[in-house]
Amino acid sequence: MTLMTEPAEPASTTTAAAAPAAAAAGPFALEARDVSKHFDGVHALRGAQLAVRPGEIHALLGENGAGKSTLIKVVTGVYAPDGGTLVRDGEEVQFTGVRAANRAGVVALYQELSIIPSISVAENVLLGEQMPSRGGIVSWRSMRQRARVHLERLNQRIPLGMLAGELSPVQQTMVSVARALATDAKVLILDEPTASLTDTEIRELFVVLRSLRDEGVAIVYVSHRLEEVFELCDRLTIMRNGSHITTRDVSASTIDEVISTMVGRDPGSLYPDRGTATEQVTISVSDLQGRRVKDVSFSARAGEVLGIGGLAGSGRSELLRILAGAQKQTSGTITVAGTTVSMRAAVPQMLEAGVALVPEERRSQGVVLGATIRDNIALANIPTVSSAGVVSGARISTIVERGMRDLQIKAHSPRQPVGELSGGNQQKVVLAKMLARRPKVLLMDEPTRGIDVGTKAEIYRLIRQLAAGGTTVIAVSSELPELIGMSDRVLIMHEGRVSGEVDAADADEEVLLSYCYGKADVR
Amino acid sequence: GGSSGTDAGSGGDGGSGKPFKVIAFTSGNQTPIGAWWVKQVQADAKANGWDLTMIQGDFDFQKMNPQVESAIGQGADAIFDGYTDVASISSIVTAAKDSDIPIFAVDAGTEANDAFALNVTSNQQGIADQTVQEISKQLGGLQGKNVMVIGHDPHPGIRMRASLAEAELKKAGANIAGGSIQKVKSPATGRTEALALVSDYLTANPGGLDAVWVGWDDAALGAAQGVSESGSKAIVTGCDASSEAIAAIQSGTSPLVATVEQPWPSVNKTVEDAILAYQKDGTKPSETFDAVDTTLVTKDNAASITPSDKLGS
Amino acid sequence: MTATPTRNPGIEDTSAGVLAVPRRSLGQRALSGGTVLALVALVLFFFAMRPDVFLTFTNVRNILYQVSILAIIAVAQTVVMVVGDFDLSVAATSSLSGSVAGALLTAGQSVTVAVLAAVAVGLAIGLVNGLLVAYLNLSAFVATLASMTSIVGAAYLVTQGTTLFNFPAGFTQLGQGRLLNIPMPVYLAVLIALVAWAVLRFTTIGRSWYAIGGNVEVARLSGISVRRSRLLAFTVAGLVAGIGGILLAARLGSSSAVQGSDNLMFSVAAVFLGMTVIRSGAANLGGTVIGVAIIGVMSNGLNILGVNSYVQQVVTGIIIIAAVTLSSLKTRSR
């Protein structure tokens, strides 16, 4: 409003300052200038910049904790910035909340929060202002129609009346993506939408994003999967430690260059060398049955990294949960270090036997967000840091210090609540917690989900280091390159069964993919 | 107020200059009668020149008892209990005994006991007699009549008169509906509980009631409502002489036909006189328990009765 | 769309595409109906014991009359619990509203004035609760626990600790009048429940309440004005509780500060029983009505059987546990 009347007067300082930038870069759909944001003792953003044009897909890159998610929350009104300005279509704006941002056409799919489990799929897709209504009365009929349209656009066939909580994690993510697409946003921001998706869904999503771009929507895309970025995006912005580092065209960049800019140094090779496997079998499984898992048998050796792949819902997570004692098996035997464990063994017994799980859903299964790093690490180690039922603070300090040092957990103190850490650092806390138990078999479900390349490399190195120390690592991953890169051997699951087994050294993605779809006789 | 007096248990010291120190307490200050009593005692203390400490307990003995005991610890000449049952204050009784201070009480238990120098209450036997006789009179005898008795055990007075009434009714040949006394659990919901008890009983046994004897008016009004809503011809009696009960009786359309007035002002006067006598020369009453007679309230005399919740106003 | 009379429209998609997630088995469905089964079992049991009485028109009307005000309070509680909160002050609010109405009537005000003032009191209390919870971010539990304490105190002040009575017939008719031989509060309870059901199901605010109850953060990030919605939920609860209080005063022809205080616990129990009825485990009106019915049937049935009231209380607790256990079997997991 003010801007529209201003040309009549001599240029004010605001317009004067804004003019050169706008003139140089053309009209931006959304601009964040010099944004800073503090949390309790953390300087999450300092001088962050972002400028997106209509009709581009703009990648926002940076390692874990670089401030990407925080910036997104600032530009969508979730957080009030400590300093800096937001400009929407050339007009300076201040969003008082998510609603205000949404009304201005700025919509985000946030990283960690996706769906409301207790309400229907249709409502999840059209949550909030999107819900079709007249005079405050909801039209269920048009809600279903519109929800179906949005889901079909992503090629999802999900019963609309189902509760979102009953969907698989992949479907839940797709529902929340559909919600973001349903908003008719002019600026659409997606914070790691593909972290928990498999290739099929990612394809569908890209098709839609490209067509939105062609319609003139400005899209901000956050991902740690750089191949995706290079395939999809037009320009990219790299952040480091809360600051803006560079913005340039994707066509003028290479992956290696982007990585080194992100981490501020040469990352070296992503995957460490293999070859730590021994002959000694640490865990063997025969004829395991669960709810979805069927007749699974395999064994793994000390020092071996066994990768497990498969499509969403193929039962990989369930397999790991059964091995960790977190879910009941209906039949079959599990033998750890020569001893067959009881069918009724739960997590404490499996931990005792030397099997530890780093679960899939970090925030709901891995860490207590409100508790400190120290308390989180202590959590899985209560039996080992106590005698006669009394916990030793000194022994906790020892394992916490060691864990934080070994894993380079980035925090200002062991007493910082885990909820304040970035995703990568949260994952490291989960790892530290489990590694302190010195497991013989470490189960990792999607160990690098939502983790930046730098930290990814660290985690691969760590996995290999553990293997070199004689640990068996069994890791589930939905990313085939990762599966091949980090493992010695790969098992592929299809509909609850093992559909193929491949030596990672001579695996190629195509073969693995065909196993994923259950085509067993390619070899 | 000046906290004087370390002369605990010195008994009457009318001659000395120090004012006579009285600790008064009631657990029932949220009830109209309790509220009346607090005001009355405060006024009388002023007139008598007492140094009065008034402690009110809202039925919360955890809170009230320590306060009374600590006041006792600071010394007093007499303790005045209003409407608080002896069972709930045994720690106070012990503390008073240890400090040798007599307790004078209004309506603090239904039987004689050695806790009090004097406890004056209403005559539960008399209440039972009056109400049962009135029922008998109105029904033309009790033989074979079906009478429901509704009581409330936590209140010792109600409990006692209910069991006396039950015994009398049985003796006169009446059937006790439901086999025994029906028990209301909470005084707060007494009216709705009694209403449901009567309605449900009359549904299960249409025409199965000739009368309902209820231990106190609030529940009696609920029972009366249940009777009239069920279209029954049964009559109801209560106790307390609350204004609402008196109005119902006067109306002539309510099944509630009688209640009982307990003469609290005169009871209180009796007890205060005993305290004054003790103040004067240390004499304690010869009898430690007195149960005074009550007045049956029916349509005939209802107009002349001061309702219990309008005492002092 | 025409082919799917079930309550999950959109299910036809199942046949068309691959459905990764299996629907619930028949066994699970039956179990989740455990609360309904418990109600049916109770009805059958009491009917078997007293076939001549239990299902007669008079007795059913009796039950309905007895639970009608509880049902209204439970509606208030349901709304707040849909949002994922609690309102411990509903019963106190109803007593205060009833007391205010009573005091005004006693002071010679007209029925209209008394009713409007009492409704306003309920509304105001709900508003205050809502402000405390939604805008001052107090936990609903503490906020309404504290406000309950203050409200009871206020009700004592309004009634001066006595029972107010002698209300004009125009007022008591609201609670005691009959239409087609059925008492007014029954109609009003049904009406209020229906309106609340429709609001919860068909309005944007109702759906916002469910979204907030499902996950506040997601709701907020989806652009739902969480604060305003929660404020509204508490306000509605206060309003409805106030109406309940007026009806209770009219029904008993009297008002006192503690009148109907047992409605708090019973309303919470009813909503909880009702939450076991549906898949999502959220508070819901249908379920609440079933919960209220269980409580009503139980107390009436036990009275009819002449069970000692202390024993009744023991049995009530056990039946609630049994009903909920039956339903919860479905969610048992290791």
Added chain:
Amino acid sequence: MTATPTRNPGIEDTSAGVLAVPRRSLGQRALSGGTVLALVALVLFFFAMRPDVFLTFTNVRNILYQVSILAIIAVAQTVVMVVGDFDLSVAATSSLSGSVAGALLTAGQSVTVAVLAAVAVGLAIGLVNGLLVAYLNLSAFVATLASMTSIVGAAYLVTQGTTLFNFPAGFTQLGQGRLLNIPMPVYLAVLIALVAWAVLRFTTIGRSWYAIGGNVEVARLSGISVRRSRLLAFTVAGLVAGIGGILLAARLGSSSAVQGSDNLMFSVAAVFLGMTVIRSGAANLGGTVIGVAIIGVMSNGLNILGVNSYVQQVVTGIIIIAAVTLSSLKTRSR
């Protein structure tokens, strides 16, 4: 792992023992201490009003005596709330325990037998609650609401609805005896609170409780036996509530079915007030003690000022809200 100073600025600081990043600011600290401030403010206020009485030895002892049993019940509630559950039956359990002790004493049993039986009753109730919640997966709210109902019924049956009294001195001494002029329940409350504090802070089970309260699923996947721990929490709560009930009976020299029923609401209020004291917002013993103190000081102070008891009730609610609001300001976010 070679040092990479640019990437992890915090970590080497930690190992070097230097914290580059400031801890919470003073302002935030003061706000989170809002509940403590509220307590201090109350004490100062009452002291200013009645300097001759309020902080005298006698009156402080009085306050301690008045809150000692509430403190014990609040300890029980704290344990359960640490686990993230509720126990609505604590006060009822204490009444039943006290009633059982009273009934046995009345029946001529020895003090030892009566006390042991009453403790066993508390323990058994806690165990049942724990089984319902931990093994039958009932919501703690419903389970303990229902068990509360049954327990009160049982207490009515045990006492036959009356107030039992006339207990031997050996029993009443537990509640009325003094050591160094301070009543026994005060010592016992302090002892129980200290033990509970140590258990919560220093034992494996205490840490498990906190973990479960933080996130059940994370705790389970971290190898904590969630069921057993929750069972234990409820059992401990039952046991402690039982002890509280015995002391209450001994302290009053009487027992009845509804004795001390206010302790439920007050214990919950105390724990909630206490939760505002610490940063994580979890139930904690230090906070609970402060909460109990606020309640005790408030009620005693208002009595000393001779405030009308209805007004007291209104004020109590307002003070609780004020205290919690003060603390909650820190967590206000946009």
